[in-house]
Amino acid sequence: MIDPIAVFVLLLGAATPILFAALGELVVERAGVLNLGVEGMMIGGALAGFASAHATGSPALGFVAAAIAGAALSMIFAALTQFLLSNQVATGLALTLFGLGLTAMFGKPFEGVKAPSMMAGPFGLNLMIWLGLLAVPAVWWFLMRSRAGLILRAVGENHDAAHGLGYPVRKVRIAAIAFGGAMAGLGGAYISIATVLQWTEGMTAGAGWIALAIVVFAQWNPWGVLAGAWLFGGVTVLQLRLQAAGVAVPVQLLSMAPYLATIIVLVAISARQKFGRSGAGSTPGSLGQPFHALR
Amino acid sequence: MFRLEPRASAPLLWQVATPVMAVIATMITGGLLFAALGFDPVASIRTIFWDPLFGPASGYSRPQLLVKAGPLILIASGLALGFRAGIWNIGAEGQYIIGAICGAAVALAAYPHEAFWIFPAMIVAGAVGGWAWGMIPALLRNWFGASEILVSLMLVYVAQKIAAWMAFGPMKNPEGFNFPGSRNLQQYPAASNPELIANTGLHWGGIAALVALVVTWFVMSRHILGFRIRTAGAAPRAARFAGVRPERLVALCLGLSGALAGLAGLFEVAGPAGQITESFGSGYGFTAIIVAFLGRLHPLGILLAGLLMALTYIGGELAQMMLNLPASTVQVFQGMLLFFLLGFDILTRYRIRRRA
Numbered sequence: 001m002i003d004p005i006a007v008f009v010l011l012l013g014a015a016t017p018i019l020f021a022a023l024g025e026l027v028v029e030r031a032g033v034l035n036l037g038v039e040g041m042m043i044g045g046a047l048a049g050f051a052s053a054h055a056t057g058s059p060a061l062g063f064v065a066a067a068i069a070g071a072a073l074s075m076i077f078a079a080l081t082q083f084l085l086s087n088q089v090a091t092g093l094a095l096t097l098f099g100l101g102l103t104a105m106f107g108k109p110f111e112g113v114k115a116p117s118m119m120a121g122p123f124g125l126n127l128m129i130w131l132g133l134l135a136v137p138a139v140w141w142f143l144m145r146s147r148a149g150l151i152l153r154a155v156g157e158n159h160d161a162a163h164g165l166g167y168p169v170r171k172v173r174i175a176a177i178a179f180g181g182a183m184a185g186l187g188g189a190y191i192s193i194a195t196v197l198q199w200t201e202g203m204t205a206g207a208g209w210i211a212l213a214i215v216v217f218a219q220w221n222p223w224g225v226l227a228g229a230w231l232f233g234g235v236t237v238l239q240l241r242l243q244a245a246g247v248a249v250p251v252q253l254l255s256m257a258p259y260l261a262t263i264i265v266l267v268a269i270s271a272r273q274k275f276g277r278s279g280a281g282s283t284p285g286s287l288g289q290p291f292h293a294l295r
Numbered sequence: 296m297f298r299l300e301p302r303a304s305a306p307l308l309w310q311v312a313t314p315v316m317a318v319i320a321t322m323i324t325g326g327l328l329f330a331a332l333g334f335d336p337v338a339s340i341r342t343i344f345w346d347p348l349f350g351p352a353s354g355y356s357r358p359q360l361l362v363k364a365g366p367l368i369l370i371a372s373g374l375a376l377g378f379r380a381g382i383w384n385i386g387a388e389g390q391y392i393i394g395a396i397c398g399a400a401v402a403l404a405a406y407p408h409e410a411f412w413i414f415p416a417m418i419v420a421g422a423v424g425g426w427a428w429g430m431i432p433a434l435l436r437n438w439f440g441a442s443e444i445l446v447s448l449m450l451v452y453v454a455q456k457i458a459a460w461m462a463f464g465p466m467k468n469p470e471g472f473n474f475p476g477s478r479n480l481q482q483y484p485a486a487s488n489p490e491l492i493a494n495t496g497l498h499w500g501g502i503a504a505l506v507a508l509v510v511t512w513f514v515m516s517r518h519i520l521g522f523r524i525r526t527a528g529a530a531p532r533a534a535r536f537a538g539v540r541p542e543r544l545v546a547l548c549l550g551l552s553g554a555l556a557g558l559a560g561l562f563e564v565a566g567p568a569g570q571i572t573e574s575f576g577s578g579y580g581f582t583a584i585i586v587a588f589l590g591r592l593h594p595l596g597i598l599l600a601g602l603l604m605a606l607t608y609i610g611g612e613l614a615q616m617m618l619n620l621p622a623s624t625v626q627v628f629q630g631m632l633l634f635f636l637l638g639f640d641i642l643t644r645y646r647i648r649r650r651a
Binding site: 036076079080084085086087089090091093094095097098099100101102104105108201205206209210212213216250252253255256259260262263266267270271273274292 | 299301383385435438439440441442444445446448449450452453456457459460463464581584585588621622623624625626627628629630631633634637638640641644645
């Protein structure tokens, strides 16, 4: 018999890394920047967080280090795309490849080492789960109710107009990219410190790419990100439960479920956007385009 | 202060110079990284970039150059077409794996039959498998507008799981003492892809890579299709007015690059790798993206870039053996190289002027 509350708790845990990373990327994309390096920043955060938590014995310090590492990696992307006007798709991809390589290189000494135990929070959920849940209304409030959020959205919607009004397009975007990096770092560290409890090469296993898909699924809305992360968490938990229950489907096929589910939701939402009456209204207008002020 | 002035067209000088500058910058930064890790920077760089070709053990490592460069060039020449058109196939790794599985399936079904048609049939199956895997993101984009970047990438993970399933389940070698992994095709003459000329490392995959380069060169520079691809990438609206149908280009570029990646996988599984294992995908599909960019999406450039990337693979292995450098050094190098390349690229696209 499956206990629904226990499953929900597991779901929250499985959803948290994606929730952090996707919320961060949502802010980046709302500022008009497409950073495909989420996977690279997550794995960077996973290693930096794990190493720091292991060295200091404090998971909290681990998460701080992870956020810094994620933000630091994102600054490579920011320098290339914002100052050297490089192609955002290619640069993000480079960041992912670089992050995976760099962590494999520096992670060797941490293989087979155990993480310190997580700090418990209210209702038996750890503090990071709570922080992730609180981040959803916080990001929503920032984007939709604060002046800074309005400027950020203006920059993402039409960078030439925002520039014409005197807003610092580049600075806003760099700040957004840094935030996205820090959030991706936190998400990655959640995988190494709180879920897997150890460091293995390439352990994020596509979570960063799933986060990118969930931002599209959410139609650039923080509450949609929460729904997407829970959906993903649900599929993951269900798949693990089925594995444990010994269903007559090979384990390798069951473990495809999160990736297939991601494709399905991506297709469903894209179809709604394409055929629905709402049109393509929710995609930030300047998404992925380089900004070069001629004056 | 300086200001940037967009160039109307990219000068040939900078197009050639920037990849070279990126390689040099990568060597310098890599050397600094090695020094920080406590290795001799000069010896490390020499071991990676020089010794595989001219060092004491080069007799062994030189043939490896073509073994590694073949799949990289084959995949990259297909990817370059799509990248030119702004169609991002990031999932070549998945198409590579599926091509290998389909090709190996033909061989395993025919085993132990010996016939001339087996290897050609495997080639067809490999290409069709890769094509079909590439067509999934193409059709999902054309029908529903789903991002081909994300779908093709998700399918890499799915393909890896299929490879694992094959290695543990349907394709497991019945005479393999219950170890995961298929029969070794190197020991099945009708299906194997051997070295064609001794000690060169050249197998059918290398030949296919050269053919792919010539064909893509012809298509890009001499055929109407190449014109359409270039127009669609440079000015999508203008391309529409010129009668280019974007859906067709998406299907064509993703399908073709998928087929080439599938071929690369087939030649690998029938040759150097020999069998389908859980970890069959070795990252060629991702490295080929770097090869395409480093080669400036031009066939000649891709040839040189493919050889250089192959060199870093072999040099990385050598450095691991000789100097005990971590195995992932190569990945870090590849990532850095792409960063530098994208950064220096500003010189080809903009003129840097002193502000008046």
